[in-house]
Amino acid sequence: MLFEVTLSGVTLGGMYALVAMGLTLQYGVARIMNLSYGELLIAAAFAALWFYSGLAINPMIGLLVVPPIAFGVSYAIYRVLLQPLVRRAKTRDALEVDSILATFGLLFVIQGVMLAIFGGAYFSYSFLAVPLKIAGATVAANRLLALVLAVAIGLGLYLGLTRTRIGTAVRAVAVDPVAAQLVAIDVRTVSALAFALGGALVASAGVLVSMFLTFNANLGVVFTLKALVVIIMGGVGNLLGALIAGLILGLVENYVAVFIDPGLTLAATYAIFLIVLLVRPQGLLGRSSR
Amino acid sequence: MIGLGLRLLGATAVAALAFALPASAQDKVKIGYAISKTGPNAGGASITQIPNYEMWVKEVNDKGGLKVGDKRMPIEVIEYDDRSNSEEAVRAVERLVTQDKVDLLFPPWGTGLNLAVGPVFNKYGYPQLTFSAVTDRAPELAKRWPNSFWMLGTSKQYVDALTGLLKKMRDEGKIGPNIAMISIADGFGIDLSQAARKGFTDAGFKLAYDKSYPIGTQDLSPLIGEAQRSGADTFVAFSYPPDTMALTDQSKVASYAPKVMFLGVGVGFPMYAQRFGANVEGIMSLGGWSKDNASTAAYAKKHEEMFKRGPDRWGSQIGYASLQMLEQAIERVGKLDRAAITKELQTGTFDTVLGKVKLVDNMMQDNFWLIGQWQDGFFVGVAPQRAGVGAPVVPKPAWKN
Numbered sequence: 141m142l143f144e145v146t147l148s149g150v151t152l153g154g155m156y157a158l159v160a161m162g163l164t165l166q167y168g169v170a171r172i173m174n175l176s177y178g179e180l181l182i183a184a185a186f187a188a189l190w191f192y193s194g195l196a197i198n199p200m201i202g203l204l205v206v207p208p209i210a211f212g213v214s215y216a217i218y219r220v221l222l223q224p225l226v227r228r229a230k231t232r233d234a235l236e237v238d239s240i241l242a243t244f245g246l247l248f249v250i251q252g253v254m255l256a257i258f259g260g261a262y263f264s265y266s267f268l269a270v271p272l273k274i275a276g277a278t279v280a281a282n283r284l285l286a287l288v289l290a291v292a293i294g295l296g297l298y299l300g301l302t303r304t305r306i307g308t309a310v311r312a313v314a315v316d317p318v319a320a321q322l323v324a325i326d327v328r329t330v331s332a333l334a335f336a337l338g339g340a341l342v343a344s345a346g347v348l349v350s351m352f353l354t355f356n357a358n359l360g361v362v363f364t365l366k367a368l369v370v371i372i373m374g375g376v377g378n379l380l381g382a383l384i385a386g387l388i389l390g391l392v393e394n395y396v397a398v399f400i401d402p403g404l405t406l407a408a409t410y411a412i413f414l415i416v417l418l419v420r421p422q423g424l425l426g427r428s429s430r
Numbered sequence: 431m432i433g434l435g436l437r438l439l440g441a442t443a444v445a446a447l448a449f450a451l452p453a454s455a456q457d458k459v460k461i462g463y464a465i466s467k468t469g470p471n472a473g474g475a476s477i478t479q480i481p482n483y484e485m486w487v488k489e490v491n492d493k494g495g496l497k498v499g500d501k502r503m504p505i506e507v508i509e510y511d512d513r514s515n516s517e518e519a520v521r522a523v524e525r526l527v528t529q530d531k532v533d534l535l536f537p538p539w540g541t542g543l544n545l546a547v548g549p550v551f552n553k554y555g556y557p558q559l560t561f562s563a564v565t566d567r568a569p570e571l572a573k574r575w576p577n578s579f580w581m582l583g584t585s586k587q588y589v590d591a592l593t594g595l596l597k598k599m600r601d602e603g604k605i606g607p608n609i610a611m612i613s614i615a616d617g618f619g620i621d622l623s624q625a626a627r628k629g630f631t632d633a634g635f636k637l638a639y640d641k642s643y644p645i646g647t648q649d650l651s652p653l654i655g656e657a658q659r660s661g662a663d664t665f666v667a668f669s670y671p672p673d674t675m676a677l678t679d680q681s682k683v684a685s686y687a688p689k690v691m692f693l694g695v696g697v698g699f700p701m702y703a704q705r706f707g708a709n710v711e712g713i714m715s716l717g718g719w720s721k722d723n724a725s726t727a728a729y730a731k732k733h734e735e736m737f738k739r740g741p742d743r744w745g746s747q748i749g750y751a752s753l754q755m756l757e758q759a760i761e762r763v764g765k766l767d768r769a770a771i772t773k774e775l776q777t778g779t780f781d782t783v784l785g786k787v788k789l790v791d792n793m794m795q796d797n798f799w800l801i802g803q804w805q806d807g808f809f810v811g812v813a814p815q816r817a818g819v820g821a822p823v824v825p826k827p828a829w830k831n
Contacts, residue, residue: 155648251468262699269682278683280651352676354672356472356473394649398655401641402643402644403643403644405643
């Protein structure tokens with residue numbers, strides 16, 4: 141039983157991590173506190189639904205198609221909507237405030253478009269909702285897929301960021317955009333790429349989540365909030381941190397649900413969040429100075 | 431920084447949706463409503479409630495309008511988004527009455543918002559025909575606000591009907607005495623689970639597992655696991671639509687097939703049968719349809735044609751019936767006299783898709799199904815005992831892949 145609970149906790153945590161990784165790139169590197177983040181996730185979920193029930197295209201193919209589109213859209217959003225803010229911002233803090241206001245508006249634009257097209261009703265479809273037996277415990281294939289992808293993306297991007305030249309440039313921008321310019325890094329391009337990559341990540345999360353969660357056009361905020369908790373807990377800009385924080389939250393929620401009381405899962409989540417903030421304000425794997 | 435972000439998220443300011451046309455006093459009937467087009471209530475509102483409003487208004491206007499006295503007056507609609515927020519709903523209803531000067535009001539969606547706007551409807555004397563509110567306070571509220579009608583009944587009615595069914599199954603030896611119950615920690619779940627806790631134990635059942643879970647829980651497998659381990663062969667969940675979907679999905683994955691599986695809001699939604707296909711067989715929930723009722727069948731067909739999806743098998747038909755009652759009451763009164771319309775609603779007998787309806791103490795009597803079950807792809811009413819009742823199928827068939 142312990143193994144079964146752990147397994148389902150890990151898959152839930154994997155989903156949380158997957159949902160949060162894009163935001164950690166957007167906020168940590170591009171310095172855009174993107175409040176419309178969850179709306180992009182829901183938009184990707186709608187795209188997957190439309191592919192699946194409208195065009196009979198397998199969501200796995202959707203997983204190959206939707207993220208590149210989201211990459212392009214996010215890149216355009218950054219260049220058109222956010223770059224002017226970056227250009228005029230005198231300090232990092234000013235940019236964060238401006239980006240919050242701008243993406244807050246974007247939230248309603250995306251939500252409004254989705255409401256106009258799909259209405260407010262709930263949607264869901266069934267894909268890969270088949271049981272897989274792992275050492276006697278059962279887990280849904282679609283949820284396991286989300287976990288596998290979260291781990292793959294988390295580790296892959298972590299290696300990419302630490303072992304490649306462009307990865308080093310991205311980290312340099314995350315640490316200090318001014319100093320990065322001094323060593324001939326094109327900060328604007330790197331920021332735009334990081335923001336777009338974040339968009340692609342959240343879109344892949346949206347496609348995966350749509351396979352097992354019921355969603356409607358209003359659900360974006362829920363994911364934005366969860367992602368915020370995960371990235372702050374893991375350390376802003378740190379993919380591995382997001383992965384670990386997501387897994388911790390998933391495990392805690394499921395342990396509490398089984399061994400204490402399911403009514404206390406939310407309380408437990410925020411208790412852990414508070415403890416981390418008190419003990420390590422920079423997050424689990426965050427840098428100590430910003 | 432984060433604080434600012436959260437505050438902004440909380441203080442969402444969306445302009446209300448209103449398509450007010452130029453007003454001209456005598457030749458039109460103005461009907462206004464505030465409903466959740468955004469926020470957590472939007473899902474339920476746009477499946478059960480908004481389609482009914484749009485459909486009825488279109489039908490009446492296609493006939494040339496509402497029959498008031500000897501002429502027909504087209505309906506003009508003023509709609510606001512209450513953003514699933516009770517203060518906003520109260521403000522919008524006040525505005526509809528005082529600024530837009532509507533002739534009639536439609537109620538908002540859900541128990542909470544209907545309770546919130548109740549005093550406003552009452553203060554201005556507008557009939558409030560709620561059909562998405564379930565509360566044990568309904569009889570008391572109908573006394574306090576004689577203009578309010580509680581078409582969907584009380585929690586106790588549903589629990590009594592369910593307990594009656596389970597008791598019969600137990601006495602016939604089809605199920606054991608243990609029940610596993612979970613409920614959402616929100617209005618509907620709290621109300622129903624309280625009533626059920628008492629009802630089940632009074633009937634001699636034992637609650638082997640009884641927990642509530644917070645709104646927005648995204649993984650229900652721990653609760654399903656516990657219910658499974660409790661050994662109870664009856665599983666009752668007072669859940670909201672996203673959880674109802676997840677519970678069905680995750681129970682199937684866990685091969686958890688209790689003999690009786692009762693789930694909450696969403697089982698009657700068209701998307702439910704669409705998503706789970708043959709696996710809906712045997713699943714019970716609130717509501718239900720009559721198999722042999724040609725009027726509700728025709729209503730479902732119209733609904734499908736207009737919105738590309740069927741109605742909710744719980745509240746939709748009752749909502750449509752309440753609008754038909756309103757139409758007939760106005761016709762009989764012959765003028766837009768709200769006090770007289772309310773009086774007619776209280777005392778008259780009406781022809782609706784549900785059949786003849788006469789309210790007693792502002793509530794429906796034996797006109798609708800409390801408990802339904804999916805049988806051969808149809809969500810048939812199995813309680814209370816009235817004409818056309820289906821025999822409940824136990825045990826629920828095993829999951830198919």
